[in-house]
Amino acid sequence: MSTTTIDTPNTDAARATTKAMLCEGNEAAALAVALARPDMVAVYPITPQTSLVEKLASLIAEGRMDADIVDAEGEHSVLSVLQGGALAGARTYTATCGPGLAFMFEPYLRTSGMRLPLVMTIVTRDGITPQSVWGGHQDAMTVRESGWIQMYCETVQEVLDTTVMAFKLAEHHDVMLPVNVCLDGNYLSYGASRIELPEQAEVDAFMGAKDVNWHVALDPQRPMAVDPLTGGSGGNGPETFARYRRGQCRGMQSALRVITEIHEEWGQRFGHHFAPLVEEYRLDDAEYAIMTLGSMTGAAKDAIDEARAAGEKVGLIKIKTFSPFPVAALKHALRSVRALGVVDRSVAFRWNCGPMFQETLGVLYRLGRHIPAQSFIGGLAGADLTTAIFHRVIDETRALLTRPASDEPVWLNAKD
Amino acid sequence: MGQAYSTIAFDASKCDGCGECMKACAGAKFESDDVRRSLIQIMPKAAAATGVAAKGAFELALCRQCGDPKCVTVCPAGALGKDGATGVIDWDASKCVDCLLCTIGCSYAGIALDEYTGRVSKCDTCDGKPACVPACPTGALRHVTTARIYNEVGGWEDLFAPGLAGCQGCNTELLMRHTLRRVGPDTVLATPPGCVPGMGSVGFNGTTGTKVPVFHPLLTNTAAMLAGVKRQYERVGRKVTAMAIAGDGGASDVGFQSLSGAAERGERILFMVVDNEGYMNTGMQRSSCTPYGAWTSTTPVGAHTRGKTQDAKNLPLIMVNHRCAYVATASTAYMEDLYAKLDKALEASEHGFAYLHVYSPCTTGWRFQSAMNIEVARKAVESNFVTLWEYTPETGLSFSRPVDRPLPVVDYLKAMGRFRHLSPEQIEHIQNKVEENLRFVQKIAEKEHG
Numbered sequence: 001m002s003t004t005t006i007d008t009p010n011t012d013a014a015r016a017t018t019k020a021m022l023c024e025g026n027e028a029a030a031l032a033v034a035l036a037r038p039d040m041v042a043v044y045p046i047t048p049q050t051s052l053v054e055k056l057a058s059l060i061a062e063g064r065m066d067a068d069i070v071d072a073e074g075e076h077s078v079l080s081v082l083q084g085g086a087l088a089g090a091r092t093y094t095a096t097c098g099p100g101l102a103f104m105f106e107p108y109l110r111t112s113g114m115r116l117p118l119v120m121t122i123v124t125r126d127g128i129t130p131q132s133v134w135g136g137h138q139d140a141m142t143v144r145e146s147g148w149i150q151m152y153c154e155t156v157q158e159v160l161d162t163t164v165m166a167f168k169l170a171e172h173h174d175v176m177l178p179v180n181v182c183l184d185g186n187y188l189s190y191g192a193s194r195i196e197l198p199e200q201a202e203v204d205a206f207m208g209a210k211d212v213n214w215h216v217a218l219d220p221q222r223p224m225a226v227d228p229l230t231g232g233s234g235g236n237g238p239e240t241f242a243r244y245r246r247g248q249c250r251g252m253q254s255a256l257r258v259i260t261e262i263h264e265e266w267g268q269r270f271g272h273h274f275a276p277l278v279e280e281y282r283l284d285d286a287e288y289a290i291m292t293l294g295s296m297t298g299a300a301k302d303a304i305d306e307a308r309a310a311g312e313k314v315g316l317i318k319i320k321t322f323s324p325f326p327v328a329a330l331k332h333a334l335r336s337v338r339a340l341g342v343v344d345r346s347v348a349f350r351w352n353c354g355p356m357f358q359e360t361l362g363v364l365y366r367l368g369r370h371i372p373a374q375s376f377i378g379g380l381a382g383a384d385l386t387t388a389i390f391h392r393v394i395d396e397t398r399a400l401l402t403r404p405a406s407d408e409p410v411w412l413n414a415k416d
Numbered sequence: 417m418g419q420a421y422s423t424i425a426f427d428a429s430k431c432d433g434c435g436e437c438m439k440a441c442a443g444a445k446f447e448s449d450d451v452r453r454s455l456i457q458i459m460p461k462a463a464a465a466t467g468v469a470a471k472g473a474f475e476l477a478l479c480r481q482c483g484d485p486k487c488v489t490v491c492p493a494g495a496l497g498k499d500g501a502t503g504v505i506d507w508d509a510s511k512c513v514d515c516l517l518c519t520i521g522c523s524y525a526g527i528a529l530d531e532y533t534g535r536v537s538k539c540d541t542c543d544g545k546p547a548c549v550p551a552c553p554t555g556a557l558r559h560v561t562t563a564r565i566y567n568e569v570g571g572w573e574d575l576f577a578p579g580l581a582g583c584q585g586c587n588t589e590l591l592m593r594h595t596l597r598r599v600g601p602d603t604v605l606a607t608p609p610g611c612v613p614g615m616g617s618v619g620f621n622g623t624t625g626t627k628v629p630v631f632h633p634l635l636t637n638t639a640a641m642l643a644g645v646k647r648q649y650e651r652v653g654r655k656v657t658a659m660a661i662a663g664d665g666g667a668s669d670v671g672f673q674s675l676s677g678a679a680e681r682g683e684r685i686l687f688m689v690v691d692n693e694g695y696m697n698t699g700m701q702r703s704s705c706t707p708y709g710a711w712t713s714t715t716p717v718g719a720h721t722r723g724k725t726q727d728a729k730n731l732p733l734i735m736v737n738h739r740c741a742y743v744a745t746a747s748t749a750y751m752e753d754l755y756a757k758l759d760k761a762l763e764a765s766e767h768g769f770a771y772l773h774v775y776s777p778c779t780t781g782w783r784f785q786s787a788m789n790i791e792v793a794r795k796a797v798e799s800n801f802v803t804l805w806e807y808t809p810e811t812g813l814s815f816s817r818p819v820d821r822p823l824p825v826v827d828y829l830k831a832m833g834r835f836r837h838l839s840p841e842q843i844e845h846i847q848n849k850v851e852e853n854l855r856f857v858q859k860i861a862e863k864e865h866g
């Protein structure tokens with residue numbers, strides 16, 4: 001089962017050599033990229049990702065990172081340059097957010113279709129329109145049917161570790177899909193924490209050989225047509241197209257296993273253990289639970305601890321891997337829960353709820369048990385999701401034990 | 417593969433009928449001063465029998481050393497044959513049965529009965545040093561060695577599959593095959609959406625139309641993707657040419673940002689635009705390279721509209737202002753010029769951004785008969801509608817084929833159905849724009865050289 005309960009501190013005995021330091025999430029992501037030794041990074045600055053690409057530029061300028069940096073004229077070209085690089089054999093990386101992600105949508109769709117193992121940080125941002133340059137998950141949620149793997153991080157350390165792991169995941173032959181490491185704009189991007197930076201040699205041993213374009217290449221020594229036209233009626237065109245799509249779906253499903261394996265290996269090597277798919281926090285005897293995503297989880301855990309101290313039988317489910325959606329792991333987490341509150345930092349316009357809530361409804365159906373579940377939406381456009389707010393979430397979720405859930409989402413941080 | 421030829425070209429507009437060429441020929445071939453023995457015959461134009469001394473009033477009877485010689489086809493004795501190396505058509509006196517069928521087969525009066533010998537005779541270009549050409553005081557005669565290109569490249573590998581699905585007489589297919597022959601197999605080729613992939617360069621359902629690695633970028637990102645390919649090969653120390661064969665629409669419109677960005681960064685790629693002045697493979701819609709007045713399916717001709725209402729964007733000049741390592745315009749009507757520019761562009765793409773803009777008449781979208789393709793391309797240049805030039809930051813801009821006596825642009829326009837509806841005012845607008853553009857480029861050329 002691909003769930004991990006994080007309740008024991010890391011033991012020094014299991015730990016590889018690391019260096020402790022204080023850094024912000026964007027800086028941690030850049031340091032992780034350097035550790036993964038990409039050949040090519042293409043960048044375009046956009047708030048709140050900017051300090052990440054600045055850090056990359058300075059790492060390269062100082063000779064602490066050996067990569068070709070392409071200062072492209074926009075995010076559309078950023079991703080396109082990297083696609084060309086990957087097709088020629090380069091390990092590639094970029095970062096973006098919000099409008100930048102929207103602008104790269106056309107090549108973004110293509111990266112997963114060509115099964116290119118790019119890694120891209122989304123420093124998540126709300127918007128576009130009403131305008132906002134602050135955090136929120138709407139950008140990343142908007143592209144959830146694009147065939148990319150998406151993992152959301154809770155802490156700066158998790159950003160660093162997940163970013164390195166993302167390269168190994170993307171290049172795994174059973175996966176071969178691009179990966180987004182989502183780090184919350186403002187909260188993680190600029191929030192400084194103590195981190196432990198693994199030694200380069202240890203990361204090299206973890207990563208193994210680069211393996212980017214064994215399956216698809218632009219190389220005169222192996223001439224092939226990349227991404228020929230498929231489909232149409234008659235002939236085997238539609239079947240060819242369907243085979244590609246099924247392959248992508250298979251890669252996504254394989255990723256659930258590979259993410260788990262890679263997290264286990266990482267934990268063994270570096271002593272940093274993160275739940276790969278779904279974290280179950282104080283859930284064993286919980287009667288009801290709340291679900292979180294990303295950096296909000298810290299405040300939520302504090303609220304859970306306080307509620308537990310007051311005798312409440314409440315637990316927390318943190319989604320780490322959002323795409324592919326961890327159906328089996330979430331079913332396990334929900335095994336004994338009788339009421340559920342799901343907190344999203346974005347909206348699913350079509351369903352009048354949060355996207356994670358919407359996804360969870362499908363899992364509840366597959367679970368075969370009817371559990372009252374409530375959608376909460378908060379933390380939009382940089383709003384704080386405080387421990388006090390999570391107490392409200394806990395209270396309203398507890399109430400579901402005795403009354404049905406509302407079809408309306410509960411808008412946290414909203415003036416009614 | 418067609419056979420090579422070298423021949424003697426005649427510019428009637430320069431000929432004043434002095435007859436020096438005929439004298440030189442008769443002297444060189446027969447040690448005679450009788451111009452009737454000359455194998456080159458200059459004659460007053462039948463329709464312009466008056467004003468015989470005027471330039472342009474003469475026509476030529478001479479062997480063209482045709483690529484597909486009818487004299488050779490009709491000769492029952494096998495006495496005529498085209499030399500594979502020089503392309504000259506040789507007459508073998510020992511095999512000739514004097515039937516004179518060859519003289520009927522030739523449309524140019526290029527092989528004729530020599531009354532002195534009673535046998536046929538014809539021009540053999542004097543073993544590559546024709547006596548008539550240097551004898552001409554006005555430069556009306558040129559020894560054209562088009563053979564050079566055929567002889568050089570004829571043996572090179574055609575890197576496209578046979579049977580690409582182009583329209584009949586498609587100029588772009590001609591261009592693609594020649595270009596890739598020159599560029600060679602150590603190439604990664606990008607063919608963004610347009611006629612080039614539509615023809616099958618990037619195949620269907622897993623097939624491919626090329627023998628080099630090829631990809632179908634987005635219409636919007638060709639230059640960026642190629643830059644990524646090239647940079648990675650440079651990083652690992654491999655010499656690979658990264659080349660685009662792109663249409664004008666994507667390059668000048670939605671792909672322009674990527675093109676401009678790559679040029680500004682000096683990405684070491686070769687970007688060729690095949691300018692057929694519109695989105696031709698999707699049904700002939702206008703692009704920003706479509707000229708003023710042209711009919712397209714989105715600038716139709718009706719009671720309220722008379723074709724496109726704006727002038728074309730001058731993409732090659734915009735690229736000059738990026739200070740690319742190399743920028744040139746070219747035309748398939750001037751193959752030697754095109755090949756010379758390809759050589760330079762390839763070389764430049766090893767140290768900077770190289771841009772080649774090739775005018776490519778579209779039989780289907782421009783509405784003319786497919787056999788007329790090169791003729792249309794040539795008239796575009798001869799009328800200065802299209803100017804042939806090249807630019808490097810070191811040498812500036814210079815014309816590679818200036819036109820001394822341009823045709824009126826209407827001669828070019830009337831070759832195509834897409835301009836059939838033009839009013840005299842529209843034609844005047846186009847003529848004025850052609851002259852304005854020419855002056856503009858000339859000024860840049862002067863300034864760059866001054």
Ligand code: SF4
Pocket residue numbers: 430431432433434435436437438458551552553554555556557
């Ligand atoms: S020598 Fe030149 S000008 Fe004189 S007749 Fe011959 S082609 Fe014409």
